[in-house]
Amino acid sequence: MKLIPEHRQPTAWFLLAILLTIVAFIALSYTYKPNDRAFPLMVGYTAIPIILLDFLTLTKTKIGQKISVFFSAKTSEQIDQEADTTERGLGKELVVFLWMGLLVLGIYLFGFLPITPVFVFCWMKYRGAYSVRMSIYSAVSTLAFIYILFEVVLQYELYAGVLMEIFGT
Amino acid sequence: MFDSLIIGIDNLFSLNSILLLMAGSAVGLLFGAIPGLGGTTAVALMIPLTFGMEPFQAIILMGGIMAATSTGGSVSAILLNTPGIAPNAATTFDGYPLAKQGKAGMAIGAGATASALGGVVGIISLVAVIPIMKEIVLLFTPPEFFMLAIFGLCAIAVSSGDRLLQGLITAIIGLVVGFVGLYDITGTVRYSMGIPLLEDGIKLVPALIGLFAISEMINLAVKGGSIAEDTSSIAISRVSDGIKQVFKNWSTMLVGSGYGTFIGAIPGVGGTVAAFLSYSTQVQRDPDPDIEYGKGNIKGVIAPESANNAKDGGSLIPTLAFGIPGSAETAVFLGVLILHGIEPGQKLLVENEPLVFTLVVALTVSVVFATLVVLALAKYMAMLTMVSVNVLIPTVSVIALVGAYALHTEIGDVVIALIFAIIGYFMIRFNYPRVTFTIALVLGTLTELNFDQTMQIHDGDMTVFLTRWLSVTLLILTVLSLGFPTFRKKVRERNRRREAEASK
Numbered sequence: 001m002k003l004i005p006e007h008r009q010p011t012a013w014f015l016l017a018i019l020l021t022i023v024a025f026i027a028l029s030y031t032y033k034p035n036d037r038a039f040p041l042m043v044g045y046t047a048i049p050i051i052l053l054d055f056l057t058l059t060k061t062k063i064g065q066k067i068s069v070f071f072s073a074k075t076s077e078q079i080d081q082e083a084d085t086t087e088r089g090l091g092k093e094l095v096v097f098l099w100m101g102l103l104v105l106g107i108y109l110f111g112f113l114p115i116t117p118v119f120v121f122c123w124m125k126y127r128g129a130y131s132v133r134m135s136i137y138s139a140v141s142t143l144a145f146i147y148i149l150f151e152v153v154l155q156y157e158l159y160a161g162v163l164m165e166i167f168g169t
Numbered sequence: 170m171f172d173s174l175i176i177g178i179d180n181l182f183s184l185n186s187i188l189l190l191m192a193g194s195a196v197g198l199l200f201g202a203i204p205g206l207g208g209t210t211a212v213a214l215m216i217p218l219t220f221g222m223e224p225f226q227a228i229i230l231m232g233g234i235m236a237a238t239s240t241g242g243s244v245s246a247i248l249l250n251t252p253g254i255a256p257n258a259a260t261t262f263d264g265y266p267l268a269k270q271g272k273a274g275m276a277i278g279a280g281a282t283a284s285a286l287g288g289v290v291g292i293i294s295l296v297a298v299i300p301i302m303k304e305i306v307l308l309f310t311p312p313e314f315f316m317l318a319i320f321g322l323c324a325i326a327v328s329s330g331d332r333l334l335q336g337l338i339t340a341i342i343g344l345v346v347g348f349v350g351l352y353d354i355t356g357t358v359r360y361s362m363g364i365p366l367l368e369d370g371i372k373l374v375p376a377l378i379g380l381f382a383i384s385e386m387i388n389l390a391v392k393g394g395s396i397a398e399d400t401s402s403i404a405i406s407r408v409s410d411g412i413k414q415v416f417k418n419w420s421t422m423l424v425g426s427g428y429g430t431f432i433g434a435i436p437g438v439g440g441t442v443a444a445f446l447s448y449s450t451q452v453q454r455d456p457d458p459d460i461e462y463g464k465g466n467i468k469g470v471i472a473p474e475s476a477n478n479a480k481d482g483g484s485l486i487p488t489l490a491f492g493i494p495g496s497a498e499t500a501v502f503l504g505v506l507i508l509h510g511i512e513p514g515q516k517l518l519v520e521n522e523p524l525v526f527t528l529v530v531a532l533t534v535s536v537v538f539a540t541l542v543v544l545a546l547a548k549y550m551a552m553l554t555m556v557s558v559n560v561l562i563p564t565v566s567v568i569a570l571v572g573a574y575a576l577h578t579e580i581g582d583v584v585i586a587l588i589f590a591i592i593g594y595f596m597i598r599f600n601y602p603r604v605t606f607t608i609a610l611v612l613g614t615l616t617e618l619n620f621d622q623t624m625q626i627h628d629g630d631m632t633v634f635l636t637r638w639l640s641v642t643l644l645i646l647t648v649l650s651l652g653f654p655t656f657r658k659k660v661r662e663r664n665r666r667r668e669a670e671a672s673k
Contacts, residue, residue: 010598010599011599011600014598014599014601015338018338021342021345022341022345025345025360028360032357032359033355033357035354036352036355036357036359038620038621039616039620039621040345040348040359040360043341043344043345043348044345047338047341047342047345050334050338050341051338053334054334054335057334070655071334088392092391092393093391093598096387096390097387097591099390100383100387100566100590100591101587103566103567103570104584104587107574107580107583108580112567112570112574115567116567119566119567120563120564120567123559123562123563124559124563127390127559128557128560130559130560138560142563142567145564145568146567146568146571149218150571150575154220154575155221156575156578158575159574159580159583
């Protein structure tokens with residue numbers, strides 16, 4: 001990792017995760033019969049050199065620069081300059097993932113209709129710093145939209161939550 | 170063909186269909202105008218609404234969205250210097266300076282009219298090549314289809330700007346994800362890791378909704394801030410001047426439309442390249458302009474806008490003929506076709522021709538409808554971009570998750586949508602193109618099926634790909650496409666040298 005400039009290290013970790021996934025995929029492929037694994041293995045083995053080449057383009061080495069220029073007609077520095085430089089931060093990302101995770105967990109436990117207004121209200125009130133009144137308006141409108149469109153017009157029976165399945169009638 | 174066209178018109182001109190078309194166009198305009206959303210998100214988000222529809226109704230709804238998106242995007246590009254979608258970026262060069270000079274109405278009038286006419290040129294081109302496509306598609310057998318899929322993936326990866334390696338990597342990941350589940354040829358369940366939900370494979374709808382709709386919301390949430398600046402000072406007048414300017418500069422519009430159609434037909438290259446190429450060609454064609462380009466020349470609005478709408482017709486050529494999507498938007502649209510049991514290619518062109526013409530008519534009418542809406546409501550559309558991300562994120566996320574659930578009424582699909590949303594977010598974050606991932610996911614089964622059929626027909630002889638002329642041609646095109654970035658670099662260097670010599 002020393003060869004990779006600090007600002008490119010998150011990308012390197014991402015790439016490493018992809019590489020490990022591909023290695024696991026190749027290993028798993030060998031548990032299937034030859035007919036079932038022929039094409040997946042072809043794809044898996046093709047991925048490894050491409051990932052390694054991409055990994056090299058992240059380094060400060062001469063070979064990395066040459067590969068970068070060959071495949072993208074630009075050096076890594078030029079690509080860095082044009083990249084989106086928005087400061088994201090792992091903490092911010094984890095918080096947003098947590099919100100989305102809680103939304104899915106809420107849907108699983110309580111179903112779509114109860115969790116929709118709760119999620120919209122909480123997001124607007126606590127992340128958007130909107131007034132209680134505005135947050136309630138948005139929450140109720142979203143609930144009404146989902147209910148009318150999916151339950152009334154399209155006649156889907158929306159998931160009512162695992163708790164309803166356990167305790168409901 | 171004429172009969173199919175009549176059926177297409179008949180399909181469209183009923184109250185239900187017209188309402189669907191208007192709804193699709195309105196959604197397309199809305200998602201096009203709000204930066205960060207775009208047509209692919211709109212198409213993905215609207216998939217669940219098509220579940221109970223007849224195929225032609227689904228096609229009308231999706232056609233409405235696809236045709237209207239870039240028209241919507243031009244409004245925010247001109248008024249706010251913020252392109253609604255990437256293909257509108259070139260419109261900002263002259264559109265925004267015009268708006269600052271108080272000529273926003275003229276720019277919007279010209280942009281919307283050029284979009285409509287460009288769109289119609291693209292659609293006419295699509296209609297013109299349908300009979301030829303029917304003949305060409307008959308030449309394709311499994312080896313050719315396999316090579317075509319590989320060529321399509323490589324061409325799309327190459328077109329991901331400066332991200333060829335990243336494009337190839339995400340294409341491979343898309344193929345890997347596509348392997349999960351039951352393999353039809355042998356009846357084996359692969360890579361499901363014992364999870365029953367995965368035994369039928371990763372379902373396309375929740376995956377696409379996660380990848381495009383929810384991941385965009387996560388991205389907006391992490392980046393924070395508002396989408397657009399204050400729109401209170403926007404004044405819109407002299408729209409009719411803009412319309413007149415398009416007819417006065419008809420050659421600019423026609424050249425732009427030609428670029429859009431041609432480039433749109435190349436898988437993955439898409440509207441952004443078409444719009445920029447059309448703009449730069451216009452600048453080169455007009456060495457001595459009345460008003461300098463970049464400072465409010467109306468032709469600088471007409472050229473990119475006609476190109477980015479004409480590409481819709483063009484990009485449907487490979488999508489409908491071979492099932493090779495021309496863009497992320499058409500990849501998701503291909504998912505809709507598959508969902509409704511419509512198989513692109515020979516079957517669609519020969520047996521379901523009326524559906525193709527329904528799409529053609531829907532695209533034509535909605536591009537005109539979208540233009541009329543833009544001309545009438547541009548100012549209000551600009552205000553839409555003022556919607557705070559903190560209103561947009563929770564509402565769009567919840568609606569997207571309901572959509573992911575609705576098709577199979579499986580709560581596991583909601584989890585799949587979330588997982589793909591996180592994968593999609595990391596792709597945005599680390600600049601890995603989602604388009605190649607999506608296209609590979611859609612094409613994965615087709616690619617493997619054709620590979621296996623080839624091996625079965627030819628007793629596992631891999632040289633078959635090198636002994637058939639069409640297959641070899643596609644292989645050569647694949648290799649050439651991979652060398653394209655180097656070629657582009659050489660051309661850039663040569664141009665730079667020439668410019669340097671000329672300035673001495």
